[in-house]
Amino acid sequence: MDATTPRRSGARSRNNPRGQGERLRADIIRTATHMLDVLADDQALSLRAVAREVGIAATSVYLHFDDRDALVLATLEQCHLDIMRAMQAAEASAADPADALRARTLLLGTWAQEHAGLYKVLYESTINQRVEMRFKRDFKESCVTAVQRCVDAGLAPGPDARAAALDLMAAVHGSMSMRINRCDTPWPPFAEQLDRFLTGLVGLRRS
Template identity: 60%
Template sequence: MDAGTSRSRNRRGQGELLRQEIIDAALRMLNELGDDEALSLRAVAREVGIAATSVYIHFADRDELVFAALEQSTTNLLRDLGQAEDSAGDDPVRRLRARLLFLGTWVREYSGLYKVLHESTLNRRMHLVFKEELSTRATAAVQACMDAGLAPADDAAAVALDLRAAVHGAVSIRINEPEADLPPLADQIDRFLVKLVGLRIEHVF
């Protein structure tokens, strides 16, 4: 929204609606900036078309707003990851692969948010507790492959962590080195599934 555009005042009881508008604006701007420290509450207020004081009614400072925005982003990501897994049917290998492929697609669209979520100063200074669900579900997806006898029995949490590190490295290179000559991400993911999870090639493809 243009800084000079007037905004209709929310009716009584619509404070929560304004709070969501502020979060949505912060998400758009964080994705563009890729840096939580580059975000200012005044800039967010201009984007929404409200006075800066109205932002402070809902968020005490920038950290609180960024935390709320990343929590919203993670909630949406978890929902979409679940849908990607469900679209792959009941086979645990296909579900795990669909999960990882969707993450690659999500990162391409939300590279700025990805950087803030995993590489920001806020991430280093605060415990982003909502991120724990991502790890929990990743471990469950690996465990499902083991329970089905499609992957060697092992410490699913440790294997999921290795897989996460590999996938994050692969997508991070694509964000930070866009000119790098890299293979298709899907090919790398398939190799990670074989080498790190121990899936047989015929189960992956």
Template identity: 65%
Template sequence: MDATTPARTTARTAPRGRNPRGQGERLRAEIIDAALRLLDELADDQALSLRAVAREVGIAATSVYIHFADRDALVLAALEHCHADLLRAVDNAESGAADPVAALRARTALLGAWSREHPGLYKVLHESTLNRRTDMSFKEEMAQRTTTAIRRCMDAGLAPQGDAETASLDLRTAVHGAVSLRVNQPELPWPPLEEQVDRFLVKLVGVPPEEG
């Protein structure tokens, strides 16, 4: 799955053939992709069943257990894969930026767009009880990269000198709060997320407002 995972397609109805010898990793990847599609739809890891994942892939449920001991193990692997894809997408978004502020805006905008397109995955990644039951420290890399992006703005003289880690924490808290409220209360008349995020960047990081 990449950062713009397509909507769930119709589940397979016919059993698939056995993977050729040496292609166990291919089946594992298909199981993870199926789990991500279902999690995005369900928005709740507790509602996911390994049987449903097996049906989505077109295999017997016992084949899922060959790769994952239980549901938590599968969900954790799926979320880690999703997060790795997001990191790559953020890198791509930043790569074309003209300066550190543009790069910070690009990464923040991409994460906001992803959460809007995949509210179910967002809830599981950040709001599920799995966060309390399992080590999800892989998410720290995204936070560290945001801190680095803010520090680059400060070093370039495009934001006031200060504690980049504190500014990063404040920014992430504000953005996640804005996203979570939209995901959980979509009926409210929210302003455009992009405009709100830009206000966070100006007030919390100190970068100049976006022109235009």
């Protein structure tokens, strides 16, 4: 929360008119998103710290989230939805299925590098080992669909679009993880590496 954002009082949050509850929940998620990006660790987040940043009593957070895991999951799901919408917009502006696949994957890589903390929580945190994040299946299936469109358009050889999509996802996430966790290595630009993934793993051909 920046210095220009008015802070809420605990009393005010307990007496919100209709609609204020939804806005407060969105404020809590927005604040948790920023904090997780900085902390890069779901275990380091506390509901009391989030409440202080929002400017409300800790009890007000519990009105919306039962515990830390519930808040972290809601935050990660919102991040996932935002990424999915951005990738859909990138695909919509692409010239053909090959450009669409490249655009959506490049967007994910760019987001991961700009929000390394959130990426670590979304894909490498301890909550991943304890809770199934079913919403992430949407990303896998959308990647398979994007590769299949390339196959259908004659821009990739196929025949197994799912296997090629999984190979691509493994390569991209491996690249992101190494870039974030081994930042002292002089990695090539991700866009160049992505083009090699698309050519070598998917067999992508430009129209």
